[in-house]
Amino acid sequence: MKAPSHPLKVAIIGAGAAGLYATTELLRRDACARVDLFDRLPTPGGLVRSGVSPDHAARREVSAVLERMAVASGRFRYFGNVAYGRELTLDDLRRHYHATIFACGAVEDRRLGIPGEDLPGSHAATHFVGWYNAHPDQAERRFDFDCERAAVIGNGNVALDVARMMLLPIDLLRQTDIADHALDALSTSRVREVVILGRRGPAQASFTAPELLELTHLPGVAVEIDGVIPDDVPASLPASQRLRLQILHELRWRRSAPAPRRLILRFQRSAEALLGEDRVVAVRLVENRLVDDGRGGIKAEPGSTVETLEVGLVFRSIGYRASALPRLPFDDSRGVIPNQAGRVQGEDGLVQGLYVTGWIKRGPNGVIGSNRFCARETVDALMADAGSLKARPPMDLHNDLPGSLQRRGIGITDHRGWQQIDRIERERGLASGRPRRRIAARRELLAIAASGPA
């Protein structure tokens, strides 16, 4: 008689939106499957915790909902403070699990490659975002807001987040779960004007209409548009693009009431260099023309008009980038693990038992919900392969990998530990009239997680 096959045992690496969606999808699709979810940070959530801006906290709820669904299955375990490439190797995973899904996101910043980029006062938006959200790796950074004007280079939603965080009245920020160190630093900020620089035109901007609209309601902030917006928005454009242009058009011609702070959206401008001796004092801008890129799109080409804009602070917000993971294929030009609908693609074909989802699979684009569809596609592939995966059970299927990591002295945060952190952050928040006071120090996070049941 044939021995019954062991239920599918899957490791997921990365507890951001993509990893969490893949977890719940897998548990839903296979009523016997077991999932161990690992993250290099003590806390789950990925960018939902450390990217989504503090004034948009309601959007973070999705992470808690997905966790609750996973825990309710009784077939899920979370292990924080365990990094693939540090504590976990590919051999470990292959020996203990039928399959592994990599959902490690894209955490690096992209560089402009212009002179002056490394001057003090010039920062990556990725660092600023992590800093104001108490990401343990960014908490020690310093940002100097002792200047009147800041520039943000890039025209995506992250650029709008960065600008908003510098312009929101401090009393509003105080009602959020922004990191304590960021609240302190921003409370003495002298920044009164933020200029967002888009290299292409209003029609090509990446930010979305709801996020743009939100800028028009910031208390004490006048919004100005510097760019050519057509009077008649072509009906042939996609609805989202039309709406964005309509809002920009209205803002362009609206007479703003005087306000203590200004936000200026300037289009068709590229930074050629950041200027200054000891720190950034200005950015040299070139005005771009928009030309056909020969592939059905529009590209920016530098013209001859150059100007200097005095600024004391510059953020480059030109997208995120994933980095290669040990022993996994990586497409450096696209910044993704090559894959076919979620199955990892090696040089010699598909790699048995390895899958990807989220930003490391498709690149750094899309909102939280986009990862649901992305995870579903990956889980579809894994479920289609389930028969062949179970037919070749891993060598150490019946040994517990997290248990052996713990025996090696690795301070793992399990789901109870994370709940303990969550509870303490909320309690500290309640005591000071805030929704949560985030803990940024990894050591403190680990100590709290280890301190007893929630």
Ligand SMILES: Cc1cc2nc3c(=O)[nH]c(=O)nc-3n(C[C@H](O)[C@H](O)[C@H](O)COP(=O)(O)OP(=O)(O)OC[C@H]3O[C@@H](n4cnc5c(N)ncnc54)[C@H](O)[C@@H]3O)c2cc1C
């Ligand atoms: C600043 C910012 C703000 C955003 N705001 C919004 C918003 O308001 N609304 C919205 O819908 N979308 C928003 N998004 C988009 C959304 O956050 C992403 O679509 C989503 O987080 C991508 O999910 P992911 O799981 O692929 O990556 P991530 O969320 O980055 O998760 C990856 C996880 O993998 C872990 N990890 C990385 N390397 C390893 C390793 N070697 N070993 C173990 N674990 C590892 C990381 O710690 C992280 O937890 C925002 C994005 C950014 C950058």
Ligand SMILES: NC(=O)c1ccc[n+]([C@@H]2O[C@H](COP(=O)([O-])OP(=O)(O)OC[C@H]3O[C@@H](n4cnc5c(N)ncnc54)[C@H](OP(=O)(O)O)[C@@H]3O)[C@@H](O)[C@H]2O)c1
């Ligand atoms: N509230 C929200 O829902 C929210 C908040 C934050 C992020 N997100 C999502 O997260 C994803 C990532 O956002 P993102 O803003 O980092 O990326 P993004 O949407 O890809 O925007 C990147 C921007 O950088 C510009 N850029 C790239 N290279 C440049 C260069 N060398 N010089 C000047 N500009 C350059 C791009 O311009 P070109 O188009 O000309 O290349 C684009 O405007 C997006 O899908 C976004 O919607 C959502």
